[in-house]
Amino acid sequence: MTLFQIRESHIFKDVRWLQPLSDLPSGKPLCRDADIETMALFLSDVFKTGQGRNLFIYGKPGTGKTVCVQYLLGEIRKHADENHVPLISVYVNAGKTRTPYYTMLEIVKALGLNVPDRGWQMFRLKQAFENAKKDRAVVVAIDEVDSIIFKEKEPLVYYLNRQPKTTIILVSNKIQDATSLPKRALSTLQPKLLMLEPYTPEEAKAVMLQRVENAFHPGAISGKLLDIVAEATSKAEDIRMGFAILLSAGLLAEKSGKTMIEAEDIKSAIQSETRMELFQKLEALKKKVESIHKRSR
Numbered sequence: 001m002t003l004f005q006i007r008e009s010h011i012f013k014d015v016r017w018l019q020p021l022s023d024l025p026s027g028k029p030l031c032r033d034a035d036i037e038t039m040a041l042f043l044s045d046v047f048k049t050g051q052g053r054n055l056f057i058y059g060k061p062g063t064g065k066t067v068c069v070q071y072l073l074g075e076i077r078k079h080a081d082e083n084h085v086p087l088i089s090v091y092v093n094a095g096k097t098r099t100p101y102y103t104m105l106e107i108v109k110a111l112g113l114n115v116p117d118r119g120w121q122m123f124r125l126k127q128a129f130e131n132a133k134k135d136r137a138v139v140v141a142i143d144e145v146d147s148i149i150f151k152e153k154e155p156l157v158y159y160l161n162r163q164p165k166t167t168i169i170l171v172s173n174k175i176q177d178a179t180s181l182p183k184r185a186l187s188t189l190q191p192k193l194l195m196l197e198p199y200t201p202e203e204a205k206a207v208m209l210q211r212v213e214n215a216f217h218p219g220a221i222s223g224k225l226l227d228i229v230a231e232a233t234s235k236a237e238d239i240r241m242g243f244a245i246l247l248s249a250g251l252l253a254e255k256s257g258k259t260m261i262e263a264e265d266i267k268s269a270i271q272s273e274t275r276m277e278l279f280q281k282l283e284a285l286k287k288k289v290e291s292i293h294k295r296s297r
C-alpha cells in the first residue's frame with residue numbers, strides 16, 4: 001500500500017479553487033465594486049491625456065488588493081484596445097523580484113522587449129524602457145512595493161514618476177510605506193491613498209460561497225456552517241484564512257469517510273488554521289516589547 005492514493009472524492013469537486021493564489025471564479029473581485037470604481041475614477045484621465053493619478057493602495061493581507069489591481073489593469077487594456085488608445089498596462093510583484101533592478105527588468109520585458117536576465121546595468125534598462133514606451137502611455141502597478149522601495153538612494157518609483165505619460169499604482173500592506181518615502185519622491189508622486197477594508201462577515205460569505213460552488217460537490221457544506229467560517233474569516237481579517245479553513249475541514253471530513261462537512265470538522269479546522277495567526281500576533285508583541293526595552297535603556 002502506497003502512502004499517497006488517488007481516490008474519488010465525495011467532498012471535493014475541484015480543490016484548486018481553495019488554494020490561496022487561485023484565480024477568481026467569475027474573473028471579477030466580489031464585494032469590491034466601490035473600490036474598483038474609485039480606482040478607475042482617478043485613472044480615467046490616462047485615456048484622455050496619457051496621465052492618470054498615481055495610486056497607493058494599502059490594506060491588510062487578504063483584503064483583495066492584488067486581485068482588484070490585476071482586474072483593473074485588465075479593464076484598462078480592454079478599454080485601450082477597444083478605443084485604439086496607445087496605452088500599455090504592466091503588473092509586477094516586487095515581492096518576487098526583490099530588487100529594484102529585477103523589478104525594472106520585469107517592467108521592460110512586459111513592454112515586449114527581449115532583455116537578458118543578467119548583464120545589463122540599471123541605466124541601460126531605463127533607456128530601454130524610455131525607447132520602448134515612445135509616445136505610448138504606461139500604467140505600471142508594483143505590488144508588495146515595500147520589498148524594494150528603500151533599497152536605493154533614488155527609489156525606482158521616483159524615476160518612473162518622472163517619465164512622461166507614466167502612471168504608477170503602488171500596492172502595500174502598510175500606509176507607512178507611502179509616508180516614509182523621501183520628501184522629494186513623495187512631493188512629485190502625490191499618490192491618492194486608497195485603503196481596502198477587511199471583508200465583513202456578509203462579504204466573506206459571498207466570496208467563499210462562490211469558491212464553495214466550484215470546489216465542493218453540491219451539499220458538501222451547509223449554509224449555517226459557511227456562516228461560521230465567514231464569521232471566523234472576518235475576525236481574522238484575511239479572506240485566504242476562509243479558504244484554508246474550508247480546505248482543512250473538507251480534508252478532515254474526507255479522512256473520516258464522510259460525504260459532507262460537519263460542525264466538528266469546521267471547529268477543528270478553525271482551531272488549526274488560526275493557531276498560526278496567534279503565533280504571529282505573539283511574535284509581533286514580543287518585538288514591540290523588545291523595541292520599548294531598547295528605547296528605555
